[in-house]
Amino acid sequence: MKLIQELNTRRLKRTLSSILVLASCCCPLAAKDATPSTAKTAEGNSGDTAIQLNETSAAVDHAPAKWKESKRFLAGIKLIEAGKLQEAKKLIPAEWVNKHAALIQESKPGPLLPGEWGFSQAKGDKVTLFIRNWQPGHVMQLPNTELAIINAKTKSLSGGKVKLKWAIGLEIFMDRPERDPVATVIEYTVKGDAESMHQIHVPDWRDPSINAPEEMIKKWRDLRFGLFVHWGPCSVAGQEISWTRRASKMGRLRYGGSGVNGKYKADPKYDQLYKQFNPVKFDADAWVTMAKNAGMKYIVLITKHHDGFALFDSKVSDYDIMATPYGKDIAKMLADACRKQGIKLGFYYSPRDWYDTNFGRESTHDQYNDFYMEQLRELGTNYGKIDIFWYDCLDSPQYLWKDIPERSTQMLRKLQPTMMINDRGGLRGDFDTPEQRVGGFEMERPWETCATISNGWSWNTKQATNTKSLAACLSLLINTAGRDGNLLLNLGPKADGTFEEIQVQRLAEVGKWMKQYGHTIHGTRGGPILPAKDFVSTNKGKSIYLHLLKSQMAVRIPHIDASILKATVLNGGTVSIQKNASDTLLTLEDVPSDQIDIIIELQIDKEAESLPIVQ
Ligand code: FHN
Numbered sequence: 001m002k003l004i005q006e007l008n009t010r011r012l013k014r015t016l017s018s019i020l021v022l023a024s025c026c027c028p029l030a031a032k033d034a035t036p037s038t039a040k041t042a043e044g045n046s047g048d049t050a051i052q053l054n055e056t057s058a059a060v061d062h063a064p065a066k067w068k069e070s071k072r073f074l075a076g077i078k079l080i081e082a083g084k085l086q087e088a089k090k091l092i093p094a095e096w097v098n099k100h101a102a103l104i105q106e107s108k109p110g111p112l113l114p115g116e117w118g119f120s121q122a123k124g125d126k127v128t129l130f131i132r133n134w135q136p137g138h139v140m141q142l143p144n145t146e147l148a149i150i151n152a153k154t155k156s157l158s159g160g161k162v163k164l165k166w167a168i169g170l171e172i173f174m175d176r177p178e179r180d181p182v183a184t185v186i187e188y189t190v191k192g193d194a195e196s197m198h199q200i201h202v203p204d205w206r207d208p209s210i211n212a213p214e215e216m217i218k219k220w221r222d223l224r225f226g227l228f229v230h231w232g233p234c235s236v237a238g239q240e241i242s243w244t245r246r247a248s249k250m251g252r253l254r255y256g257g258s259g260v261n262g263k264y265k266a267d268p269k270y271d272q273l274y275k276q277f278n279p280v281k282f283d284a285d286a287w288v289t290m291a292k293n294a295g296m297k298y299i300v301l302i303t304k305h306h307d308g309f310a311l312f313d314s315k316v317s318d319y320d321i322m323a324t325p326y327g328k329d330i331a332k333m334l335a336d337a338c339r340k341q342g343i344k345l346g347f348y349y350s351p352r353d354w355y356d357t358n359f360g361r362e363s364t365h366d367q368y369n370d371f372y373m374e375q376l377r378e379l380g381t382n383y384g385k386i387d388i389f390w391y392d393c394l395d396s397p398q399y400l401w402k403d404i405p406e407r408s409t410q411m412l413r414k415l416q417p418t419m420m421i422n423d424r425g426g427l428r429g430d431f432d433t434p435e436q437r438v439g440g441f442e443m444e445r446p447w448e449t450c451a452t453i454s455n456g457w458s459w460n461t462k463q464a465t466n467t468k469s470l471a472a473c474l475s476l477l478i479n480t481a482g483r484d485g486n487l488l489l490n491l492g493p494k495a496d497g498t499f500e501e502i503q504v505q506r507l508a509e510v511g512k513w514m515k516q517y518g519h520t521i522h523g524t525r526g527g528p529i530l531p532a533k534d535f536v537s538t539n540k541g542k543s544i545y546l547h548l549l550k551s552q553m554a555v556r557i558p559h560i561d562a563s564i565l566k567a568t569v570l571n572g573g574t575v576s577i578q579k580n581a582s583d584t585l586l587t588l589e590d591v592p593s594d595q596i597d598i599i600i601e602l603q604i605d606k607e608a609e610s611l612p613i614v615q
Pocket of ligand 1: 241
């Protein structure tokens with residue numbers, strides 16, 4: 001029930017905050033050397049750590065409701081640090097203060113600076129995170145810090161189990177995100193002195209200078225389904241892109257990485273494959289037609305993966321498509337084809353670069369940062385309108401990147417004002433990116449599941465026999481849409497530029513289904529009924545679509561805050577409605593057999609998106 005209350009509260013707040021200009025408090029948010037303010041506090045007394053309350057500044061007014069709440073919370077934390085617990089309890093519930101004050105007072109500010117996300121503390125080899133605004137079922141991504149984490153010594157102080165993973169940042173998975181109403185508290189142990197770590201700024205979510213305009217979020221969500229393409233010289237050898245490059249992974253602190261300032265080693269075989277890369281059968285128009293016929297509304301192309309090879313014409317690199325026998329700008333050809341056929345274009349670009357010898361070393365990472373900024377400028381400038389930018393992880397500790405995440409994203413924002421930018425470039429970006437799994441039900445933060453149609457991101461000889469079934473592809477798409485997310489389904493082309501025949505056929509089968517039922521996916525929102533074990537729901541206008549993923553002949557749904565005017569089984573057959581005291585029973589008859597997804601359309605008497613979420 002908590003989740004539903006939370007979702008509905010957030011939905012209500014979103015409505016309210018668009019009407020009310022909330023009076024807010026704010027406090028000096030900065031690194032350790034913040035100059036304490038001496039402004040008057042609400043109680044009228046000044047002091048070296050006085051907190052400015054009830055100030056409404058332009059900057060603060062830009063902040064969304066949740067950040068204003070966080071400022072109040074952080075103001076209370078400053079009071080706890082100053083030993084002013086009674087004053088702190090005017091801003092933070094007393095029970096929470098009593099539980100956490102000692103820990104906060106006995107430790108120092110940690111490696112992740114305070115912000116909308118929360119704050120961190122450090123003591124010895126321990127880091128404690130106080131996380132706010134946690135999205136249920138979602139991964140919390142925070143910047144990487146420079147010391148590796150001893151995962152076995154990670155624990156939640158707010159109940160539930162927690163796992164940290166270093167993939168697209170410091171990923172924090174909790175089995176049941178405990179809805180501590182103030183902040184979820186997690187403690188982890190690092191290999192070294194946590195108090196000596198560099199302090200990293202954790203940007204807030206909604207920053208107009210960085211985030212896409214609000215209206216782009218709806219347009220992006222309406223797309224619902226896209227094609228991800230991982231391609232490069234690795235396909236000549238049928239090797240997994242980047243990860244099978246037997247070379248050092250500079251800057252990487254986990255999973256076999258060479259670490260910061262590690263020893264650099266190249267892979268003479270992998271790094272020479274580009275000399276054989278000649279995709280003479282590459283047909284950009286055919287790729288786009290294949291995607292469109294599958295019901296996909298956008299394509300995201302790898303322009304540079306961690307192996308450093310640029311699939312575009314880069315003036316700052318001689319390790320690019322122009323150096324291959326093919327010698328034509330693949331990114332440009334695909335951009336032109338997308339524009340010609342009216343499908344949205346996305347570029348993927350990997351900030352981590354294990355080929356570049358400057359990457360991941362304290363003494364040379366600044367040169368890499370310059371190279372990085374220039375390649376991003378090329379991508380943002382030379383290919384016309386780009387609709388989506390897909391960063392793929394900084395990987396090395398964030399302090400090496402300095403202010404590049406903000407600078408690079410602000411530059412892209414200036415070059416491409418309406419582009420949707422994901423959460424893997426060091427900022428929270430415009431949308432989250434759960435990978436190879438369906439994200440949790442989440443309507444406030446846009447999100448997209450990326451997943452492979454087969455056994456790898458790029459082509460290998462076993463792709464054909466590992467291609468997902470039609471049922472598995474549709475289940476991914478429907479379950480993602482039913483949780484209000486997009487699906488980015490990945491195919492890896494062969495070295496000649498064609499796709500595995502079985503995968504072309506699979507997309508055609510998905511397209512056949514989308515031709516008939518795509519209106520229950522495209523342009524819909526997830527809910528208003530939370531995913532259940534035997535169905536998910538999507539909605540559009542005054543219709544709710546129940547997607548029954550098991551071929552059951554009856555389903556019970558909770559009461560919704562609307563009248564059902566008509567119920568129809570889109571696959572054929574009939575449905576009867578029986579409203580009971582606690583739920584509504586829908587019973588099906590004569591539905592054609594072997595349906596992957598039985599869809600019941602409930603036509604109701606009001607806009608489905610206005611309904612409270614029910615379970
Ligand atoms: O390491 C990459 C991987 O190869 C692939 O590109 C995925 C796609 O989201 N991103 C990274 C793993 O998270």
